[in-house]
Amino acid sequence: MMTIDPVTLAIFLPLFGAVAAFVAPRAAALIGLGTLALTAAAVGLLARDVIATGAVIVPLGGWGAPLGIELRADGLSVAMLVLSVAVGFLVSLSALDALKGPANARQRQYFWPLWLLLLTGMNGVYLSSDIFNLYVMIEIIALAAVGLTVLTGTRAAVRAGLDYMYASILGALLFLMGVGFIYLQLGRLDFAGLMDAEPTGALFAAVALMLVGLALKTALFPLHFWLPAAHANATAPASALLSGLVVKAALYIVLRLSQYMPFPSESLLTLIGVMGAGAVIWGGIQALRAERLKLLVAWSTVTQIGLIFVAFARAGEAGLTESWKAAALLILAHGVAKAAMFLAVGRIKDEVGHDTIRDLDRAPVRPTLAQFTFALAAISLIGLPPSLGFIGKWSLMEGAMAAGYWHWIAVTMIGTLMSVAYFSRVFAGFLRFDRVRGTVAEHQGWAVADAAPLALAAMAIALGLMAAPILNFIEIGYPFGEAK
């Protein structure tokens, strides 16, 4: 017997929506927005339940773990659901504008089904409580995400999408191998079963396989090769979804699994931190060298993911519970701010006609509001107060300092300075006026289309003021283990 509850709805509503949007392409946008509104309502109901009663567990088809599939929602998963639905809704609104016109008919036709399928996969990840289910969901995500990458149909996009697909398939395969080994070892796949397991060498190998697979999917340095091209060549709303939300799914799995593993050990954590540090520095260098705005923003995603992994590692094993919280804050902050930034960049590119950083100041038209949005998003990504990015960075550095891990503080500070340097390249283009002939039309390009990215960017700043309630919410149902 199938019960109708918000947990199941959060996964199946977007799935039905995706099918409907595919079948009826003319009404796709309407179906998309409607589905998102309904999903948002389901997530809202779920949030209410979770606040009232703590973690919610739903056995699908009436069979509980370890035999059947169980869905579980706690504070962390609901926070991720809210992130994907809220950011997704605003991105969808701006997609209405970005994909309008007869030239984009084909893109429009495929955007909505793919995006709803993507939402299905992401919501599935956030509500899963066993690793096979996770595998299925990340495959769904990969399918939809690659589709969104190649949506424009340009050569560059198709090539980038192909790379993305290879990386994704390889990552999923590694993950699946890990899942298989764990099943052979333990005979069960639910999270609770993992927690009770004896840490053995074979289990460690299985977990390592899964982690490498996930690192590939979330583009952790040095496995990031596919990300910049894929995110830079997609259409703006797709880039916002890919950069803001999709990489977060794999990150979330790392966050979630690490609660249930008898690991990670100190050296594994250090390794993760070192890879994160590599991403921060290498991504920073590439962002400084990037010639196109979208590419710069894509490289900034690489550095931010690196920073999140530094947050995992920041205080070693002793401070792990707090480190997870810092990482969770950074995940939320990046999701909101990066979506805002990619949408703003899309608007700038539409108004100015190109996104070559060097020539931005030659444009006689300045889309002021989109530029302002970009700056606000950059404030959060750099980690300047009072944005959510700042709060995340504060938590990261606080733990590292208390533990005496000064190297992670140094990495964070270097990363911050580099992000100032590469973002100020863009600001200079916005604010320079002496290379443009004639009068510059400021205050042009004010459009309804700017509302969604601006709202996202404002959220990225304002959420920093609400960090304490957010943290309290995330901890509902003890996703980071019982309080010690």
Place this chain on the structure above:
Amino acid sequence: MTDAPLLPLFILLTSLLVSPVLFALPEHAARLRTGINLGMATLKVALVAWLSLKVAQGVVYDLRFEMLPGLEFKLQADPLALLFIALSALLWLITTVYSVGYLERGPHRARFFGFFSLCVAATVGIAMAGNLFTFLIFYELLTLATYPLVIHRGNAESLRAGRIYLIYTLAGGLVLLLGTLALWVLAGTTDFVPGGVLDSVAAERPLAAQLLFVVLIGAVGVKAALVPFHAWLPIAMVAPAPVSALLHAVAVVKAGAFGIMRVVYEVFGIETAQALGMTAPLAALAGVTIIYGSLRAITQDDIKKRLAYSTVSQVSYITLGVALASPIAAVGALAHLIHQGLMKITMFMAAGNLAEGLGVKKVSQMDGVGRVMPGTMLAFTLAALAMIGLPPLAGFVSKWYLAQGGLDAGATWVIALLLGSSLLNALYFLPMLHRAWFRDSAEGAEMPGRPRIGWMLAAPPITTALLVLVAGGFANAPFSPLEWTRFVVAIEYQE
């Protein structure tokens, strides 16, 4: 409980909320924009006056909410904060009038006034921050709000200056973040408390406390333009005159100087700082900065650059007064926070008028300008004489208390330093006055008739020059900067 507990918040919001409105106004809605600007600036002065009255009556304001577990966003209105708020509210009003006149037909006015308001909001926030964490938030906001003002002209030169400004101030902000974190980890609080929060830490881990002192003072020292972190200030001179005036008198360098006060008095506590042996090196650094700034000022031909180096020197009087660890010197330091603001804003607005009215930007072009623009030059002269320390002008009062404080602290070298600095002040200001009043305009260079610069440009420097006169002449009147300063020092020294 007080009758209007949210008063400090309202004062912050008068400029914070007006900023997005100004951004959204269309470029050509100049009258509406001016109306909003002046209206809010006047309202703010009124609110600050009300708040001062309340605080003088002993009302305590304390607004806080939790941002992270244990870590609060906290606004307070202690007498020290009020000193700074009063300065910024008053000078904001005057500078707004001046900016409206200065940018009358310039481009990007919506953007300019939006960031201008944001900048003042940040200053008020810095003043009212109840802990170092909140201070950090507004300190960074100030950096972000001033950057677009510095590069307002949008040419290659101003962008280069802006980049240097950004590198210095954001690096300073990052170091401040590090220091705030360290304070939080070491002391478990970042609150500003008279007498400091670090006495037990200083007793147990003196080295860590000393290091923290260096980090925090270094971080705020960037904005206070302490040598060797001063290089951005003369470069930032490419900004339009009202911005330079605001930067030098109220906003950026004062935020740095104010930060030094908060760190020394209310994070460490003057006794702890002295016990750690950190005040003497700070005083020495301030002394070096005073002399170095003056020496560099002498050789500058560009008027604004000369004024900028003079600021480097003059702002360090404040640091010096704090670091001497004597209550009398502290009175001088706090009074100078106000006095230097009044003097320097007068000079920058006068320099702006010279550039606008006559196109005079260099000292060597100043021959005979006094006869063409007597009002502006009179204001400039008054401020320059006050800077040199001529009694009974404002600058004399500060120097007098600083010198007395030096004697009180047993640092007789301060007397020599102040005399030397006054001599150097005279060396770079008097030639300007001499050229302006006693030389004929250069042969051949036709001086235009009296330029019409409009009352919005002419009145502000004269007003502030009069304030310089009043602040010095009536230094002992109730609610004068000096009197208020004594009130503050009694608190900081816990007398």
